[in-house]
Amino acid sequence: MTDRLSPDTLRIALPSGSLQNSTFELLGRAGFHVSVTDRGVFPRVDDDKLSAVLFRAQEISRYVAEEIVDCGLTGHDWIVENGNENDLVEICELVYSRASVNPVRWVLAVPDESAVKRAEDLAGGIIATELVNVTRKYFAQRGIKITVEFSWGTTEIKARLLDAIVDATETGSSLRANNLRVVETLLTSTPRFVSSRKAWDVPWKREKMENIAMLLRGALEGRAKIGLKMNVPQAKLAEVVAFLPAEKSPTVSRLADEQWVAVEVILEENQERELIPRLKRAGASGIITYPLNKVIP
Amino acid sequence: MTDRLSPDTLRIALPSGSLQNSTFELLGRAGFHVSVTDRGVFPRVDDDKLSAVLFRAQEISRYVAEEIVDCGLTGHDWIVENGNENDLVEICELVYSRASVNPVRWVLAVPDESAVKRAEDLAGGIIATELVNVTRKYFAQRGIKITVEFSWGTTEIKARLLDAIVDATETGSSLRANNLRVVETLLTSTPRFVSSRKAWDVPWKREKMENIAMLLRGALEGRAKIGLKMNVPQAKLAEVVAFLPAEKSPTVSRLADEQWVAVEVILEENQERELIPRLKRAGASGIITYPLNKVIP
Amino acid sequence: MTDRLSPDTLRIALPSGSLQNSTFELLGRAGFHVSVTDRGVFPRVDDDKLSAVLFRAQEISRYVAEEIVDCGLTGHDWIVENGNENDLVEICELVYSRASVNPVRWVLAVPDESAVKRAEDLAGGIIATELVNVTRKYFAQRGIKITVEFSWGTTEIKARLLDAIVDATETGSSLRANNLRVVETLLTSTPRFVSSRKAWDVPWKREKMENIAMLLRGALEGRAKIGLKMNVPQAKLAEVVAFLPAEKSPTVSRLADEQWVAVEVILEENQERELIPRLKRAGASGIITYPLNKVIP
């Protein structure tokens, strides 16, 4: 186990905090097993050509842009906040959990009882946020004069002490629980895999990053999909296949009993619950579904 | 996230407490991803046509019968206790965990040292239970006069303070640990998926409930089964297939090497450990088994 | 649930402590579901012909040799320490977690600043260890006089208070964290499944132990491997297959579109991340990988 970032490896920054567990889990599915000791910041990866460091998601784009690491997984929001959009190569977007998790939205919010209806109504006011630069730019572009203060957490509370806040939300439920109302959305954000320009120009690093991106996307697809097998009467094959999503071409094989064929197809996991009852009613039998690790088209 | 039950959705009640985690896990395998915030009672489901509420298993049949929700997952025991057997449609029985979990039995139990041998010996006595109505009816039908008191938990203790208890048990180990002896079984119970009569008469609700029932049963089957593939010498095919459970018809495919065939079959997971050594000894090779999500016959 | 070891079952000792969870998990994958109540030492197994007891790994070989149990899972190190090598039948070696976990090494270690370079330099010194007999024998065979003391834990600390320690290590990181230096390795150890001579001579016990060994090894293989399916243009088949590990013979099937064939193969999970990008670049498409439960060659 090393406690430094080795210069002859691909140095990758991973987000600590709320994204850490899901990032490790995703990397594991992609084939990179990451473990971290208590309080350690240099996780161990089972790949000699890769060394990792944990940073707060807020910082990662800066350290990639400064070439302290070669690449990193971070949110689009912090890339913009740090002003690193033009300093980096964005290798791919990764929507960690497709069905149930919405992208993060940074919204301008005020108390339910506030008179503020639009951003303009805040002119002259004070806003608390963790995303200071994005907020300042947003109001400056609209010609609205405001004061923006950095907030160290429990931002929701400050919406009542000051005039408004800009805070991150997925479902809006935390805002509602604090009796706050969304006025406008400033920025929508998803995780990104980014590289420094310099690392991108080193052929072996670029190939390794492209491989990692392919495996990460394959793992995300694998989690969102399932394999399905069923037996279908030859006579009803066309009818059954018509239920399957158009872009899928199922594999059809003959069975010993020539009245029946075996059909196998890869489906979105969230189509399964709609499709299975239809397939069954259309005559399919012996339907089984099984989990996938990776799907690479 | 809604914090109310929306009237244009199928409103389903789920059991909080000891059954909550296994119910959520089962629904997830069926394709309905349920999540709940701390202390929340309105879990979020990733299906716009479904809204859920958490109640104690004890209450669910009542709220279904009163049409406050359309349907629910609850135990047969509480349906009977609440006297809702004729007010509901029982869509299906669900044995949550087939191999290791026995159905719940509600038993009449007395201290090991008690002279009571049969229910009749309790005439004139006091019994503590959470299942008051079932217990009263049971003794009334036998013409035995007893007093039944509602017990707020730690019922086992009361077997020594009063005369007997009626308590739920799966394996009997908690009773034995308290030095109690089972006299008779009053009721055996498994989880049920139930609907109100009114919801059952609404075509789209009925279809949705039937689909959910099909997917829940498919997920339970998928957990109890596995897929098995193996290569078998053509010459030994009959002998190997003879080991497989009679009702299963395996899929047999030809291989490049014509001396061998590939055989694929779905098995009960708990047959696997007996079958694999036999198949191996009978000449099978390259045996692999893989997990299943759902099995729908 | 029994709380004794029944004489007409195969009585198996399982290691409590640090190996307990991974042993239960492995047995579960092999098809034997083991559960244990709080503080219980007689775990429940879902096999009527098997009864289990939990002992410290240090003791198990002794109780097998004394025929108090029929068989057990324990480490090679404690078999040697207890001097039971010739009293037992070693049924199989089991490397619990193939890729990431190294075998345990028992090493002679001294403080970084110590003058000791070889075992000989310790003549006349005091050594603390949990593995007293192995250590004494090791030095006796080399004709070096030392005192060996049994250590009750936190052995690393004693390297500075006395002259040296003999301690178990997997990666060496705990030694380095205590600024200790490895001088020599005394013993390398992996888990073993062992039987008493007497049980081995009872035909039904021997067959059951051989079956268990086959299923345990199959489960370990199943965890280390994955299934891979892909579609390959007929024209590129040879090129793609050349990337696959030499010893694997993939199953090739025809598809409806005769330009393409379907290829299926079982791979080491840790080869996947290297192979997939290569297969994709060589022309494979529709690559999916899926998990396995067991692989029995």
Add this chain to the structure above:
Amino acid sequence: MTDRLSPDTLRIALPSGSLQNSTFELLGRAGFHVSVTDRGVFPRVDDDKLSAVLFRAQEISRYVAEEIVDCGLTGHDWIVENGNENDLVEICELVYSRASVNPVRWVLAVPDESAVKRAEDLAGGIIATELVNVTRKYFAQRGIKITVEFSWGTTEIKARLLDAIVDATETGSSLRANNLRVVETLLTSTPRFVSSRKAWDVPWKREKMENIAMLLRGALEGRAKIGLKMNVPQAKLAEVVAFLPAEKSPTVSRLADEQWVAVEVILEENQERELIPRLKRAGASGIITYPLNKVIP
């Protein structure tokens, strides 16, 4: 340690659940050290003449009235609910934590948006509560017809599903968090130490219960009070003493330096923060305060 209630001891029932820890702590301060093993219901007390059992607060008055135990600590609310007011001797009222904890109030509550303003407005409606009998009686006495349903927890939620709830509250904050509004208060309750009539008539039991009551009240007083000592210039004694609460007679002693006297007094802990600054400004010096265990007037 006994696991039964011994007949030649004073048998006392203590509340399990939310009051358990504070009850044990109070008994410890009174001089009775109570400990309980995991899941045990017969706590151990370091007094041979006392044996204890844990019940839910809801049940205790019933078991005292039925003479299954001699005495118990429970809430006034559950005594009334169980209809045991005339079956018991109330030895003393105990306000567990004087300053910061308000008595429990059972209130009728409705959603903020409900049209209900008085109990009368609920005529014909359904109310959920844990305190079924008290609620029924309250409405019956006012001639209001309603249906009362027993609620198994998360009662707040039901205020929106049904028409109203009757729930316990100390500060009202949980109701407000659920956007509920208090309509009326049905009952106010504090903990009570109660005896069965039969036990009260046994002289040694009665004396023991009176002693326990004296020590419990002394411990509550001891927690609410502190000792204070200070030096005061002889010339300012009258002025300083005038600040002290009228009913207290301080102990005044002479010091070596005859210009000064030492003053000692017992005060309410919550008067301290007001008094100390005044005493200091009035000329006192060397003020110290110290904790008390018990105060018995």
Add this chain to the structure above:
Amino acid sequence: MTDRLSPDTLRIALPSGSLQNSTFELLGRAGFHVSVTDRGVFPRVDDDKLSAVLFRAQEISRYVAEEIVDCGLTGHDWIVENGNENDLVEICELVYSRASVNPVRWVLAVPDESAVKRAEDLAGGIIATELVNVTRKYFAQRGIKITVEFSWGTTEIKARLLDAIVDATETGSSLRANNLRVVETLLTSTPRFVSSRKAWDVPWKREKMENIAMLLRGALEGRAKIGLKMNVPQAKLAEVVAFLPAEKSPTVSRLADEQWVAVEVILEENQERELIPRLKRAGASGIITYPLNKVIP
């Protein structure tokens, strides 16, 4: 319970995070009982004239200076960082835990192996810190050009990635564990009780804050001291008293047995273990010590 800061109370900001528990404990000893619900930011205080809000220590001085609250408990470091030194009234310094806790020092630290010996050696370098303004000013005053970056935690790690860090330390052990070396100390800090100028000019608020300060200091003294009583032979009184710290004048009282006198004195708790053996050897007997709540000289 209010969820706002009431304008007719003294509004006090308390530090959330690592100082929260010790601050609440200190306030409790001072006579102000503070409790906070899960995730709540408006703690409840048992004083109608006081309302409290939790902020991060970093923010408190800003909110006091902006008169959003009247006063607060925060660290000197963050007052300086926020540039609020001249905007506030410092009511008193509070060393929370006298004996064992050192003041916080903000130090410039570099890797052990770095060539940097003095601040000047960092010219042209990059420094990571949470205390950006103090660090910038420190280097600007010395005419050293550096870049200072805000660090979001795990600052120690950045000492190796950049050139140096400025981080808070109490004992230096965390720095040593990361193999970092202290170059210079930039700032030493202790907790302070501060007021806004405006609140200080309101007589009732000023008096209340002075009272709180007196009680907080008295509680800190009370924790660091103990009361001691002993009996001393009249003949040895002078000798025994000579051991007591010079500034203490013990209270001496006569006893029934005129050969002996009773001596009572208040001592530092950390002198006790030295003094008691000496007093005993010098002839004192019946020595007892007892805890104190507050000491106000």
Add this chain to the structure above:
Amino acid sequence: MTDRLSPDTLRIALPSGSLQNSTFELLGRAGFHVSVTDRGVFPRVDDDKLSAVLFRAQEISRYVAEEIVDCGLTGHDWIVENGNENDLVEICELVYSRASVNPVRWVLAVPDESAVKRAEDLAGGIIATELVNVTRKYFAQRGIKITVEFSWGTTEIKARLLDAIVDATETGSSLRANNLRVVETLLTSTPRFVSSRKAWDVPWKREKMENIAMLLRGALEGRAKIGLKMNVPQAKLAEVVAFLPAEKSPTVSRLADEQWVAVEVILEENQERELIPRLKRAGASGIITYPLNKVIP
């Protein structure tokens, strides 16, 4: 913080494991504040002349006898087991918790159903124990031939697998829960403070150890006692004083009102609950009790 035992300090070994917390708490009451970081074995003590190390209680006497440390706190049982009785100076016995904790007894135990009635009945049998040497000696002195095996925990279970066990017990409840019966007691043990002979001969070390012993005993007394003050009518003084334990001479002082006197006395905490009701009934009023830190006679 040092991570070695400094040679110019008094080096003390403290027991890790089950005794650790109560030992630290006792040392803290004695005036030595000990803290330990996660997994650390060198606790920090706030006394420059004292350095501490944590060992298992089983090992401590050996390391004291070998002069690796100067002194230690350990159990009498392990001193005897290690054969160190004559190699050490026993400074004092310490009964950690006087009222509720019994000394540890090491007992010979067999299954309830065993035919064994006396040690002699075990001749030729196998006994499992952690206390191997004491057990061997006990049987050898009685001329009984047995085999003693070292047991690595869960010893109770082995009573059924082998013939008997020798295990530690305080209340016997764990033995009873395993259905074991005590045959004989081999050894009774309490904690001891011991020194090496060499350290005892160094005057400053001996004086420091005597001081520590005095403070530890004073702290144990302080925990077991309380101070009591009351006002008594002059006329009833003799009667009231007669209730106080004979060996106590209370301090009696005059009050302003000459009809009354103030009486102050130190009592056993466990006498309080008997005495207070009697004193009250005999005419005492204004009774208060207060906690003590130390009592040194």
